[in-house]
Amino acid sequence: MxxxxxxxxxxxxxxxxxxxxxxxxxxxxxxxxxxxxxxxxxxxxxxxxxxxxxxxxxxxxxxxxxxxxxxxxxxxxxxxxxxxxxxxxxxxxxxxxxxxxxxxxxxxxxxxxxxxxxxxxxxxxxxxxxxxxxxxxxxxxxxxxxxxxxxxxxxxxxxxxxxxxxxxxxxxxxxxxxxxxxxxxxxxxxxxxxxxxxxxxxxxxxxxxxxxxxxxxxxxxxxxxxxxxxxxxGMKYRHYAPNAPLFMVSGTAGFLQRLVEEKRSEGLRVGLLTTEENVSGYDADLVLACGRRGELETVAAALYDTLRRFNQENVDIIFSEIFPNTGVGHAIMNRLQKAAGNKLISE
Missing domain, CATH: 3.90.870.10 (DHBP synthase)
Structure with a gap:
């Protein structure tokens, strides 16, 4: 067609x-x-x-x-x-x-x-x-x-x-x-x-x-x-998932960076989803800023495009920061949870 x-x-x-x-x-x-x-x-x-x-x-x-x-x-x-x-x-x-x-x-x-x-x-x-x-x-x-x-x-x-x-x-x-x-x-x-x-x-x-x-x-x-x-x-099914496994991470920036380094030491190409405020604080194979943490509406607007960009770069695993679960943040976290299959790593 x-x-x-x-x-x-x-x-x-x-x-x-x-x-x-x-x-x-x-x-x-x-x-x-x-x-x-x-x-x-x-x-x-x-x-x-x-x-x-x-x-x-x-x-x-x-x-x-x-x-x-x-x-x-x-x-x-x-x-x-x-x-x-x-x-x-x-x-x-x-x-x-x-x-x-x-x-x-x-x-x-x-x-x-x-x-x-x-x-x-x-x-x-x-x-x-x-x-x-x-x-x-x-x-x-x-x-x-x-x-x-x-x-x-x-x-x-x-x-x-x-x-x-x-x-x-x-x-x-x-x-x-x-x-x-x-x-x-x-x-x-x-x-x-x-x-x-x-x-x-x-x-x-x-x-x-x-x-x-x-x-x-x-x-x-x-x-x-x-x-x-x-x-x-429709809420029964996994949605919004990029090609690589996605893990939500609850913890400090240092904890998240250690997770990245651990996977890179295993030879994996690692992607990291963060925001404009924090993007310069991480070292990974692909660090993507998904909007501004101080304005969660911008995170919501950029979320799906950011997840698709990881596909274009062929990363092997993705770690994502989490967001406040209030206001539009509730919708953001709902989508991230489904994209990750509820996989959460806590410090």
Whole structure:
């Protein structure tokens, strides 16, 4: 398959009628899959009402079939098509955070969306992305679009069109290139089917931000307890992993440097993930600065690109500093834990 690339300037006017956007929308209406930029990561979009289109998403990614997809919409009115009810709690969250990096889980209507998109669950996950190109594409095609991250399943999510092509070139119809994404980690997923909202996946909207709007917010037990069964099937699997084994390290800079030296003495090529404040303090085969520790939003934005850069340099093992587990740091640590398979070395 020839994967087309449509480059679009997100700052131009009338994006909905942009020839590249219209071309990509036509592919979606033909039940092909197209990668699109959002404010979090690039998504792999397909018609959420079509079994054929959704099946192509799973095949291209190599994604397990029990892992439901997030449905992307451009207008809140579209919820009426497939949400059985929209609780007042969800309305409050949409008022505060849509468009934006917040996915809300609703009880779904039967017989509207592809069963493959919801993995047969009685619920549906929906969000409205805050990216002009994504919104223009959604409006142009006029469809609810199922869109997981546009990467091979298990690999770091894509924050650039180049990342998408690294994984999926020849496997999908096209990539709508809208430049580098902003937030860098996926949306927060919140279950609003009960009285108290539950975070199933931390992301671009923090727990603290949610609580400031709706009061008490709980977290799925599986986020902190490995023995607990995740309510979101996708949380069962290892994600975001670079090619080389990744280990999180809790300890001083001296302790981390000793770990590096030990592995280098064994003949291994060692990579180290740190931040701009600390990058000059380490000696390894590849030391990469992932944003600024004093501004965790920059760490989130750079995380997946940094993990992919280790692949390009063919390191044998990667050590990573850890980050405060609050605010957006909660999402960063969630991704690092999954990328490392929860492997933590403590001083």
């Amino acid at each position: 020839n994967t087309m690339v449509w480059k679009v300037d997100k700052y131009v006017d009338n994006l909905e009628n942009n020839p590249q956007v219209v071309d990509a929308a036509n592919f979606l209406r033909k039940n092909e899959v197209v990668a699109l930029p959002t404010e979090t990561v690039y998504g792999l979009g397909g018609n959420a009402e079509s079994d054929e289109a959704v099946a192509k998403i799973y095949v291209a990614k190599g994604r397990p079939g029990d892992n439901p997809l997030i449905i992307h919409i451009a207008e809140r009115e579209q919820l009426k098509q497939f949400a059985a009810e929209v609780p007042a709690l969800a309305e409050t969250l949409m008022d505060a955070f849509w468009p934006g990096p917040l996915t809300i889980i609703f009880k779904r209507k039967e017989g509207v969306l592809s069963e493959k998109a919801t993995a047969g669950l009685a619920t549906v996950a929906v969000r409205m992305p805050d990216h002009p190109v994504a919104l223009a594409l959604l409006k142009s095609c006029g469809l609810p679009i199922a869109a997981p991250s546009a990467n091979s399943s298990g690999k770091p999510s894509p924050t650039k069109a180049e990342h998408v092509l690294d994984d999926l070139n020849g496997k999908i119809a096209g990539v709508l290139d809208g430049g580098v994404t902003g937030v860098g980690v996926e949306s927060t997923v919140v279950d609003c089917t009960e009285m108290i909202p539950v975070i199933l996946r931390p992301g671009g909207v923090t727990k603290e931000q949610l609580e400031a709007v709706v009061g008490e917010v709980r977290e799925d037990a599986a986020l902190t307890d490995e023995a607990a069964q995740p309510k979101a099937p």
